[in-house]
Amino acid sequence: MPQHHRALTRRRRATGLALTAIGSLLALAAPGLATAAPAKPAPAKITATPRTGATQTALTPTRRAALIRSAQSAATGTARRIGLGAQEKLVVKDVVKDTDGTTHTRYERTLAGLPVLGGDLVVHEDAGRTTVTRANAARLTLPSFSPRIAASGAAAKALAASKQDKVTGAAVENASRLVVWAGSGKPVLAWETVVEGVQPDGTPSELQVVTDADTGKQLLSAEKVHTGEGTGQYVGTVPLGTTQSGSTYQLTDPDRAGHKTYDLNQGTSGTGTLFTDDNDVWGNGLPSNRQTAGVDVAFGAAATWDFYKEAYGRNGIRNDGVAAYSRAHYGSNYVNAFWQDSCFCMTYGDGSGNTHPLTALDVAAHEMSHGVTAATAGLVYSGESGGLNEATSDIFAAAVEFHENLPADPGDYLVGEKIDINGNGTPLRYMDKPSKDGSSRDSWSSTLGSVDVHYSSGPANHFFYLLSEGSGAKTVNGVSYDSPTYDGRPVTGIGIENAAAIWYRALTTYMTSTTDYAGARTATLSAAADLFGAYSPTYLAVADSWAAINVGNRIALGVNLAPVADQVSGVNQVVNLQLDAYTTNTGSPLTYEVTGLPEGLTVSPGGLISGTPTTLGTSDVTVTVTDGTGASATDTFSWQIAYVYANTTRVDIPDNGPAVESPVTITGREGNASATTKVYVNIVHTYRGDLTVDLVGPNGTVYSLLNRSGGSADNVDQTFTVNASAQPLNGTWKLRVRDLASIDVGYIARWQLTP
Template identity: 85%
Template sequence: MSLRHRTLIRRRRASAVALTAVGALLALAAPNLATAAPADPGGPAKITATPRAGADQTSLTPARRTALIKTAQSKAAGTAERIGLGGKEKLVVKDVIKDADGTTHTRYERTYSGLPVLGGDLVVHDKSGRTTVTKANKADLAPATLSPKISAAGAAGKALDVSKKAEVKGSETERAPRLVVWAGSGKPVLAWETVVEGTQEDGTPSELQVVTDAATGKQLLAAEKVHTGSGTGQYAGEVPLGTTLSGSTYQLVDPDRAGQKTYDLNQGTSGTGTLFTDDNDVWGDGLPSNRQTAGVDVAFGAAATWDYYKEAHGRNGIRNDGVAAYSRAHYGNNYVNAFWQDSCFCMTYGDGSGNTHPLTALDVAAHEMSHGVTAATAGLVYSGESGGLNEATSDIFAAAVEFYEDLPADPADYLVGEKIDINGNGTPLRYMDKPSKDGASRDNWSSTLGGIDVHYSSGPANHFFYLLSEGSGAKTVNGVSYDSPTYDGQSVTGIGIQNAAAIWYRALTTYMTSTTNYAGARTATLSAAADLFGAYSATYLAVADSWAAINVGNRIALGVNLAPVADQISGVNQEVSLQLDAYTTNTGASLTYEATGLPEGLSISQSGLISGTPTTLGTSDVTIKVTDSTGATVSDTFSWQIAYVYANSTRVDIPDNGAAVESPVTIAGRDGNASATTSVYVNIVHTYRGDLTVDLVGPNGTVYSLLNRSGGSADNVDQTFTIDASAQPLNGTWKLRVQDRANIDVGYIARWTLTP
C-alpha cells in the first residue's frame, strides 16, 4: 500500500465533506467545541526518574535489522501456530526491534487465504521464553465468504464517488482495486481496497484509500494518505549543515546522515527539481528572497529529526533501516502547506502566501517526518480516534525535536507552527497545553471524538503529553506562559519531556497497532512506562494521572486498587466464574482476598476468582476486601442475585434489510407467570444499530418492543431491558426477534438472556 502523510494544515470549507475528513497542517478559526474544565491549582515539582537500561531499544545497523527480519520471517509459520492463528492465516514481518535485555518485539502484517488483512497487524513480544501478543483486532479472522458480490469495477466507481465528495481534482484509480480482508473494526469481512489519486483543493497531492465491503458495497474506510504538516535559515537562524563537495561545487547532500538530499522544485509540483548547490559552502541569508534560505531550514530540519530519533531512541532513520529520505523545497506557487509522502519517502514544502512565508520551520519538518515513523511502526489508520493519535504523535515528536535542538532562533515550546504564522495574526496552529485555544481542537476525550477531523481529535493526546511532560496549572517554560487545566480538576505532576517522549515512542513502536484508540493508547503507554520505569512507580502513576486528566480512564490510588464490581445476576445451578481485578502500588507486595455474603455454593480463591455453582435463589449483598502484605486494604460492595436465567448463545445472522430472524429459549417446569420486572439482556453485533428493531415475543405471542431503530449510527447492541411480562406464562418458548430495516449494514445476534 502506498502511504503518504499530509501537513499540519486544515482549511475550512463552506460545505463539510461527508466522509472521513481529509488530513491537513492549517487549523483556522472554528467554533469552540471544547468542554469547560475546572480550574487547577497546579502541581508540585516534576518527577525525575531514569529509564530502566534493560528496556532501552538496541540501535540496530541496517544489516543487523535485515538479518533479524529475515530470521523472523523464516520462523513465521511456527510463530503463527504458536500464537494460535488459524490455518488460513500467514504472518508477514514488517519490523523487528530488540531491547537491551534481549526482549524482541516483532511487528507482523497478516494474510488470510492469500489476501492482505487490513487491520490485522499484530506485535509478538518474546521475553525470556514468555510470549505475549498485541493485536489490532482480537476478532477471529473468519470472513463469511471469499467471493465478492460487488465487482472490482463497482468498487472503483464507489471510490471515485467518494473522492469527488472529498473535492479531489483529477481523480483516477492508479491501479485496479485489490481484494482484501477488512479487520479495521468489528467482524472481519471481504472487501475491496481502492487508491484514488488526484489533487486536493489546496494543491496538495492526494492518495485517498477507500475500502468497500465486497458483499454490500458499504464504505468501510476513506482515509487520505497525504498527511499535510553553516547556513542561515529563515526560522532556524545560523546552523551547521551537512554538505558534500562534488568537484568545485558544494551540494546539500548530508554525508553524516545516509546522504540525505535537499532539492529545489523551482515552483514545480512533480519530480525532484534540482539539487541545491553552492560555490563556497555558505548557504542562505535568512531572507525568503534567497532561494537557499528555505533549503537551509529544510536540510537542517531533516538532520535534526534524524539526530533526535538516533540519539534519543536509537532509531536509525525514519524506517530504522539506515535509508535517507530526501526533501523538496519551493513546491508550487503560493502553496500554503507541507507534506510527507511515504510512496516517494520524501518531504515537500511550499513557500506559503506570496511565496514569502515558507512552511519550513523545525517543528513542521519534525511533524511531517514523524508521520513516516508512524507509518513504519504502528501504522495508525488516519481516521477516527487512531487518526487523531497519528496526528498527535507528529505534534509530540515535533515538540521533542525542538527541545532536543533548543535553537536560539526558535526556542523550544509546546506550540505547533508558531513560527510560520499561517493564520496571519502571529498565533500558533495548535496549543498542546490547552488545545481548545485554537477554536476547534478538543481538550478532553469524549465518545464523539472519533467523528471529527483528525487535527482536532488530536487535541486530547497533545494535552495528555503536555500534562505528562510539564504538569498542570500555570507556569512559564522558555519564556512561554502556559495554564493547562484538567478534566477532573485534580493536579498532575510532570515527568519532563524527555521521559514523556521515551514513553510515547516505546508505546508507538512496541504496543500500538493500526487501530489503537485513546483507551488503547492509555494501555500502551502504561505498558511502556512499566517497561521503562517499573509498574506503579511514580512515573507510571503520572501516566495514569495524565490520562485521567483528559477523561481517559481513572487515576491509580496509592496502595491497593480494586476495579468496581457491577451488580451480578446468575442462574441457579449454573456455573459461575468472576475474576476480580485488583493490584497494589506497593512494589513486591502480595494480595489476599476475602468475601462475605457470597451466595451459597460460591467461594473466592487467593487469586481473586469467585467460582462455583449457586444452589439457592435470592439476593445478597457481597463485600470484597483486598489486602496487600503491607497492610493496605480496599473494599467494594455489590449485590448478587441468584435467579432463573435462561440464555441462547447460538449465533443468528441478521440479513441486510431482510426478513426478521428469531432466537428462542424454552422454559419448562415452572409455575405461574413471568415477573413485572422481567429482564432481557441483548448482545447484537451490528455496524449500525439504528437499522434494527428488536422485540421479545412471549409464549402466548405477545410482542414487547425493546428497540425500535434507536441509537443512530452507533455500533452494536449491548444492553439490558426491563419489561412487564406478568401477563405471560413462564413455561413455553420465548423468542428474541430482530429485523434489519435498512440497506448496507449487517450483523448477528451473539447472545441473549432472559430473567423472567
C-alpha cells in the first residue's frame, strides 16, 4: 500500500512547552479561592542547557521490551535487595534509561498474589548505587487475606458511589477483584470495582471504586475516563500524514505508527468510519464540513506524538511505538472531549449546536497526555494527586502549542481558549493566575485535596507558568499576563522548554501514583538536580516557584541549615540526630561546629550528633555550619536530658470497640511525678475524631489527653502536658485508647512519658 504525504502549507516550530488537560473539560464549582500577592516582574530568564547524561535515551520498542524482560527476570533478586517481604513480588511496568547508563525501573507490586494499589515504586540504579522512590513507605503486610465483605457487597457499594456521582446506566461489567489498598496509610485488604455508565454530560464513565474488605468503607472513588494536508477549524492549513489505498486516501498516519482518525457520525460507541477522501485535500476550516474536525484531530495527534519524540525521545504515548486512535463527532451537542486508557483512544464532541467541536490543539495534547501519565507515574485521579494529573496534561498541552508555534494557534498559557465553551471568548483555565476562572486555586492550602481535580490543578499550573516565564506583568506571543506570587516576592523564569523538561523527568522518573504537592516539589527538585545540577540557578528557580504557590520554602544563597526542634532525650539512652545542612556553593565542603552539647554527645564531620547522654539537665545547643567559601548558618535549640520511658510496641485499636492499653513501668525512682509531665503520643488512625486517649497513672487516676477532637484529620502526633504531681513515679503507667465510631481503624505506634 503506497504512502502519501501532502503539505499545503509548510509549518515549523519554535521553542516551548506547557498546557492543560481537559479531563472532562468541565467541572463543578469549587470552594473559595486562595489568595496570592502581586509580584514585581522578575529579572530576565535564567538560561541553561540540560546535562546530556541525565536525558533519557530514546529506546526502540524492541530495546525497551528487552529491558523490561531483563528487569522482570531479575525482579526476585531486586525485591530482596530493596528489602521487600517474602510474600511480595515486583511486576515491571516500564524501564527508562539515561544516556549516562542510569536506569529507572517502575514496578507494580503484589502481596500473596494480590495486586497492590498504591504500592508502586521506582528503582534507580547507577554505577554502584541503588535508591528507591515509593508511593507508600508503609510496611506491606496484612493480618488476614480473608475478606469480611463479600464481592457482591463491594459491588453494591460501588454502584451506590456511581449513583452519588449521577452516573446513568451504571453496571458492574466484571466482578470485583480482591486487592491490597496501599494508596494511603496502613495497607488493607480491599475490593476494586469498576462501574461503567454515562456521566451527566454524556461522557462515558469508568468509575473505579475501592472498598475496604473488612469494614466496607469507601477508600477511593476515581473516574478513569479523563475528559479532556487539510484545513482545520482551529489549526489552520497544516500537513497531514495520510495513506493511499487504491484511488482513496485515508486518515491513517504512516509516520506515527499508523494512527487512525475516525468519524463516529454522532454515535457513542464503536470506532465509526475511517475518514477517507478522493483527492487528499481535507476539510475547509468550517464545521459544516465533517473533515474539518478530522483535520484538527489528526494534526493534534501528530503534533503530540512529535513533541514527546522530539523533546524527550518518547516513542508514542506508552513509549512502546504503538499508536492510539482518535474519534471525532461523538454524540450530539456533546460539549467535551476525553481520553480512555481502556480503548487507548481519544474522543471529541462537536460542542453546542454541533458547531463548536472540542478539537483544538491544546485539547488534543491535554487528553493524550493523560495517557502518558497513566503509562508512567499513574497519578490517582483523586485528591492532590488528581490535581497534579490534570495539571500535567495542561502543562504538556501548553508545551505542544509552543513547540508547534502555529500561526493560527501560537503558544500560550491559556487552556481551551480556542473552543469557547463558555460562549464569551474566555479560556477554560489560566495558568498565570488560575483563580481568574472563578473556581481554581492560585496556591496550595490544606483543603486543596477536597477540591475538584480541574481546580486543584491550579497551583501546579501556576507553578509551571512562574517557572517558565517568571512573575509580574509581561506579554508572550501577543497575550498579556500578570502572575502573582503567594509570598509577594518575584520569581525568575527558566523558559518553557527547560520547565517542561524538568516536569517530564519528574513525572517519568520520580513521581508515583500517590504523589501530592509536597512530593511533586521533591520530584521536580530531584529532576532539576539531575538535569542542571543541585543548587544551580535553575534548581533554585524551581524552589522559588514552589514557594510562590505556598509549597515549601525558597532556598537562600550560601549555607542553609534546617532548624532543629528542641530535643528531649533519655539519660543513658542512645541518641542519633542528623543535622540537615547544604550549601548552594556547589562542591564546597561543609564544616560543623556544635557547642553546648549534653555530656556524652559528640558531632561527626558529617553533622551526626550521637552518643549516650550521662547527666540530667537542660542546655542551649548552638550549631554553626560553614562552607569552603566562608558562608555560614547558625541555629540554637534546647536539649533536655531527662528520665524518658517509652513503649514502641504496636497495639491495634479495635474499630468501635473496647479500649486498649500500652504500658510503661518505672522502677528505682523516688517521689512523685512532675506537675508538667510530658506525654508524647503517636497514633496512626484515619479519623482521630473517633478516639479518646487517656493517661492512667500508677494509682489509677485517669488524665484525659484527647476526647474525640480533631474531626476527620488523620493521626495523633503530639505532646501533651499534664499535672501528674499526685502520682508516684514508680509503678505502671498506661496509655489507654478507645475508638468510639465505626469504619476508621488504626493503632498505637509509640508513646513516651517524661514524668
